[in-house]
Amino acid sequence: MSKLLKKSVKLALVQLAAGSDKSANLSRARSKVLEATSNGANIVVLPECFNSPYGTKYFPKYAETLLPSPPTKEQSPSFHALSEMAKESKSYLVGGSIPEYWAETKKYYNTSLTFDPNGKLLATHRKVHLFDIDIPGKISFHESEVLSPGNKLTLIDLPEYGRIAVAICYDIRFPELAMIAARKDAFLLLYPGAFNMTTGKLHWELQARARAMDNQVYVGLCSPARDMQADYNAWGHSMVVDPMAEVVVEADEKEGTVYAELTGEKIEETRKGIPIYGQRRFDVYPDVSAGKVKYEE
Numbered sequence: 001m002s003k004l005l006k007k008s009v010k011l012a013l014v015q016l017a018a019g020s021d022k023s024a025n026l027s028r029a030r031s032k033v034l035e036a037t038s039n040g041a042n043i044v045v046l047p048e049c050f051n052s053p054y055g056t057k058y059f060p061k062y063a064e065t066l067l068p069s070p071p072t073k074e075q076s077p078s079f080h081a082l083s084e085m086a087k088e089s090k091s092y093l094v095g096g097s098i099p100e101y102w103a104e105t106k107k108y109y110n111t112s113l114t115f116d117p118n119g120k121l122l123a124t125h126r127k128v129h130l131f132d133i134d135i136p137g138k139i140s141f142h143e144s145e146v147l148s149p150g151n152k153l154t155l156i157d158l159p160e161y162g163r164i165a166v167a168i169c170y171d172i173r174f175p176e177l178a179m180i181a182a183r184k185d186a187f188l189l190l191y192p193g194a195f196n197m198t199t200g201k202l203h204w205e206l207q208a209r210a211r212a213m214d215n216q217v218y219v220g221l222c223s224p225a226r227d228m229q230a231d232y233n234a235w236g237h238s239m240v241v242d243p244m245a246e247v248v249v250e251a252d253e254k255e256g257t258v259y260a261e262l263t264g265e266k267i268e269e270t271r272k273g274i275p276i277y278g279q280r281r282f283d284v285y286p287d288v289s290a291g292k293v294k295y296e297e
């Protein structure tokens with residue numbers, strides 16, 4: 001038996017077509033999650049901003065209050081819908097992300113909620129690295145105009161399987177997060193994310209494969225489906241990459257769900273063949289996972 005992944009697990013990435021109608025997005029998400037578990041999925045992932053369009057002007061309009069937890073249905077219909085979906089489908093549900101408003105500080109966040117198969121909230125991840133970029137003539141986007149960053153790393157223990165890490169989209173560009181999670185024994189790094197037509201083509205697969213290769217773990221990236229009528233055109237191409245950095249499964253740009261069976265043997269076999277885990281030189285450079293790491297806000 002693998003130390004990291006106790007038994008094989010079926011992962012589903014739901015590449016949802018999210019529009020401007022929040023309740024329609026929630027009920028579409030529900031039917032896709034139920035479909036995924038009827039196809040045998042144990043862990044189901046939704047995309048970044050699965051209940052709203054993606055864009056700074058939309059964050060305040062769609063934001064929900066999550067604290068104090070649990071929120072009421074009026075404060076957060078998405079929290080309750082996700083909890084119900086997890087319970088109904090009996091799956092671990094990584095609920096993509098939603099815009100969050102924290103009344104106490106008057107701050108907005110891009111926040112991911114993960115629920116267990118009983119509908120209990122397991123973890124909350126607020127996007128740590130905000131997506132602020134300027135590529136002249138291509139794309140300019142500044143989440144920090146509206147959002148505040150989260151301040152912690154998110155590791156989640158799934159008792160039957162092992163440990164996973166959840167982060168959001170731009171977070172994948174910061175390898176430290178992935179490195180720390182893997183060295184703290186995560187078998188799977190999950191990133192609900194919405195890359196775009198410029199960066200998607202260049203970096204989406206590269207980032208996923210790099211994080212998997214460096215850390216010899218599984219990586220799952222879950223995008224919204226592409227909508228060319230929307231202000232922001234998501235790249236799509238949700239994918240699962242294995243610990244050897246091979247793409248196991250990949251969606252195209254349209255709505256759809258992709259599945260992969262993850263096994264501990266694949267991790268063991270990769271680490272045995274290329275034993276970097278025992279070859280690191282912390283006498284030459286520091287171990288980023290050994291310093292002070294924040295897991296709690």
Ligand SMILES: NC(=O)CC(=O)C(=O)O
Nearest residue numbers: 131169170194195196199
């Ligand atoms: N949308 C994001 O957060 C990140 C992205 O599109 C990119 O890194 O490229």
